[in-house]
Amino acid sequence: MSEKLSFVHPTANSPWGTYLQQVDRVVPYLGDLAKWAETLKRPKRALIVDVPIEMDDGRIAHFEGYRVQHNMSRGPGKGGVRFHPDVTLEEVMALSAWMTVKTAAVNLPYGGAKGGIRVDPKKLSQKELEKITRRYTSEIGIIIGPHTDIPAPDVNTNGQIMAWMMDTYSMNTGGTSTGVVTGKPLHLGGSLGRVKATGRGVFVTGREAARRLGLDLRGARIAVQGFGNVGSVAAELFVEAGAKIVAVQDHTGTIVNVNGLDLEKLIPISRTAAGCVAFEGGDVVPNEQFWDVPCDILIPAALEGQITAERAKRTTARLVLEGANGPTVPSADDILAERGVLVVPDVICNAGGVTVSYFEWVQDFSSFFWDEDEINVRLDRIMMNALNQIWDTADKHKITLRTATYAVACERILMARQERGLYP
Numbered sequence: 001m002s003e004k005l006s007f008v009h010p011t012a013n014s015p016w017g018t019y020l021q022q023v024d025r026v027v028p029y030l031g032d033l034a035k036w037a038e039t040l041k042r043p044k045r046a047l048i049v050d051v052p053i054e055m056d057d058g059r060i061a062h063f064e065g066y067r068v069q070h071n072m073s074r075g076p077g078k079g080g081v082r083f084h085p086d087v088t089l090e091e092v093m094a095l096s097a098w099m100t101v102k103t104a105a106v107n108l109p110y111g112g113a114k115g116g117i118r119v120d121p122k123k124l125s126q127k128e129l130e131k132i133t134r135r136y137t138s139e140i141g142i143i144i145g146p147h148t149d150i151p152a153p154d155v156n157t158n159g160q161i162m163a164w165m166m167d168t169y170s171m172n173t174g175g176t177s178t179g180v181v182t183g184k185p186l187h188l189g190g191s192l193g194r195v196k197a198t199g200r201g202v203f204v205t206g207r208e209a210a211r212r213l214g215l216d217l218r219g220a221r222i223a224v225q226g227f228g229n230v231g232s233v234a235a236e237l238f239v240e241a242g243a244k245i246v247a248v249q250d251h252t253g254t255i256v257n258v259n260g261l262d263l264e265k266l267i268p269i270s271r272t273a274a275g276c277v278a279f280e281g282g283d284v285v286p287n288e289q290f291w292d293v294p295c296d297i298l299i300p301a302a303l304e305g306q307i308t309a310e311r312a313k314r315t316t317a318r319l320v321l322e323g324a325n326g327p328t329v330p331s332a333d334d335i336l337a338e339r340g341v342l343v344v345p346d347v348i349c350n351a352g353g354v355t356v357s358y359f360e361w362v363q364d365f366s367s368f369f370w371d372e373d374e375i376n377v378r379l380d381r382i383m384m385n386a387l388n389q390i391w392d393t394a395d396k397h398k399i400t401l402r403t404a405t406y407a408v409a410c411e412r413i414l415m416a417r418q419e420r421g422l423y424p
Contacts, residue, residue: 015094026406033414049139070096073416077113080154087116104409137168146179153183182357191360193375199233201352218242226302255282300327322346345402
């Protein structure tokens with residue numbers, strides 16, 4: 001007899017609640033493997049750590065950190081670490097579960113994991129940021145490692161933070177261990193193509209989806225929510241293909257230009273503290289109006305839970321490309337499907353990042369590194385092969401791409417679970 005998880009009580013549209021509903025929807029397509037489905041609803045391991053550091057003014061401050069390993073039936077845990085003031089255990093659980101599905105969807109030999117610290121990194125000095133990173137790494141060091149769980153950058157983390165994590169783990173284990181994290185600087189074992197990989201994956205899957213819809217990218221109008229590495233890189237690639245970016249929303253606000261925003265000028269400004277709203281080549285509008293901007297393609301590349309049922313009714317997009325993790329709540333998914341809007345789900349659409357992370361991990365073990373052209377060719381091939389298999393599954397069962405992605409991924413996960421058996 002199964003019992004519900006006792007340490008978190010998700011609501012329907014919370015990240016973990018959304019994930020659980022997604023799993024429930026795929027169970028009818030799992031056949032005999034459905035008896036193992038409860039495995040998908042329970043993280044293997046959840047670690048909560050206290051992260052005390054001495055601040056620059058001499059105060060001792062405490063922060064709460066997490067590392068969740070959702071499922072490792074197919075290989076070591078893989079997933080990013082985010083620094084954000086709204087990080088919670090439930091959110092990290094959901095993100096780790098989506099990583100399990102994502103790595104299986106593109107058939108990488110990984111399980112899913114995720115980590116985070118509840119902190120606003122913008123309020124920390126560089127020295128404080130280093131301290132919190134190193135202390136957190138020391139605290140979770142008991143469960144991470146190049147063969148067990150490999151962190152990577154996520155929201156508000158980057159190559160420098162990965163370098164500190166790698167160094168801390170290496171000092172604690174007595175030898176340089178480049179494979180313990182991915183997304184590192186190049187001269188510390190990082191991979192070419194990693195920074196732009198997630199955005200490139202969004203473009204590659206979006207280009208194929210547009211082709212199947214008969215949507216010509218030349219002149220296509222695109223709205224992008226979130227303009228970091230994922231959103232901005234995807235936007236650049238779509239513009240190169242002939243599309244135009246008509247709306248961008250970041251943490252500072254929303255700008256619109258129906259004739260297309262000049263990315264060459266916008267991107268450098270978006271990297272400053274002033275953000276997108278400081279760009280003079282577009283009109284600043286209230287954030288909620290972002291969802292009303294006439295567009296053909298919508299790219300939510302910010303945080304989870306952004307496309308609600310009400311917003312799903314308003315968008316004019318024919319195609320939604322989920323650059324973020326979990327941006328669409330289940331009720332909105334249903335509305336978009338009813339309206340004939342195609343959604344390329346996060347667990348395949350933004351899998352470019354983890355795919356090149358896998359390339360980095362492999363290169364670190366072999367100490368042999370590939371050039372960027374080879375990495376992009378390998379990335380495109382893996383993404384296209386995965387998407388085509390998922391599309392065939394969707395057509396066969398007459399289901400959405402999201403349910404098809406879960407069907408393909410969960411079959412792989414649960415087959416591994418079944419074949420490994422239960423020990424002891």
